[in-house]
Amino acid sequence: MKPPPEDVWVVVAAYNEGARIGATLEGLCRRGYPVVVVDDGSHDDTAAVAARHPVWILRHALNRGQGAALQTGIDFALRQGAAVVVTFDADGQHDAADVEAVVRPVREGAADVALGSRFLGGAVGLPPARRLVLRLGVLFTWAFSGVRVSDTHNGFRALSAGAARRIRITHDRMAHASEILDQVRSLGLRYVEVPVTITYSRETLDKGQSSWNALRIAGQLLLRRFLP
């Protein structure tokens, strides 16, 4: 395996992921990527587990949500001179082996943003109800942002430094995924979708988002659009 470029930074936002983040960081560090973990005010040993790996750790004193944590990590990566910033879930759903493929189009200048898609790739253990909600999310994003993608709430993406500087996540919580797509369109950034594999486990499903949250996300996006 050829060594990965040191200017590809992986940002991992983690909240109470002590049980799962170890394996996630293992996979990323084995491939040699510089990693920054943003411990988003966890109450468990997330930071302690992360500290056993050769990664940078930032700690939010208060839990501010995944969107906020990602923006913090992106800010840090850019300060370190990242040329490409990858956002990667802490809970083991993403496969570190996919990072190279997600980064490639950005690295080669074919796109400013590469979006991982579980529907182009694979979604292992995805419950039918969740599949339906994600599909509805795709339709909502199409209507809301005019961005037509196959997978909207996938946390696996790669941003060029230029794109990462211009995109500013202001939705602290889950609506940030839609917000990023919205900004990709409004900023006129070039994007591609890249097939990735997402693996669902009982644990990640239990901890993860309830499908009902989708309604809240849609509500937040709509309200914020009409507020200053």
Added chain:
Amino acid sequence: VNAFQIVALSVVAKADQLTDHGVQVKAFQIVALSVLGAVLVWELAARRRTGSRGFWLFRCLVWAATAAAIADPNLVQRVARLAGIGRGADVVFYLFVLLFLAASFYFYGQKVRLQQQITELVRHLALQEPRRGTDAADQAAPPAAPPPGGGSR
């Protein structure tokens, strides 16, 4: 003629036409108008301490209008007829619905801004103290440099 005089004159005018029912109304009027009068006096006295002149004026207007409406119940009725709404109670109801909606949106906007400020603060603190995990010796990254362009937004 100030708000106080209007209120006082209305009360006096009412006192002339008291019935059994009217006595009840008058008792309520006396209590409510006393309270509103005290609030207005307090507002006028505290004026120098308040920040926004516009908001102070708005509050005074609301208290004065409330006092006028209580002093002369027919006033709201007349306004209702003028506006083509019909019942005086409906005018008050519509006003409250409008105020409630406006206040809700205002406070939601404020809440979002406050949340964003908290996030900025938490982010600033986090970026001040990056920590390196173990096994760090082999790849020492430079310490966090100031952001290009001098800020995050």
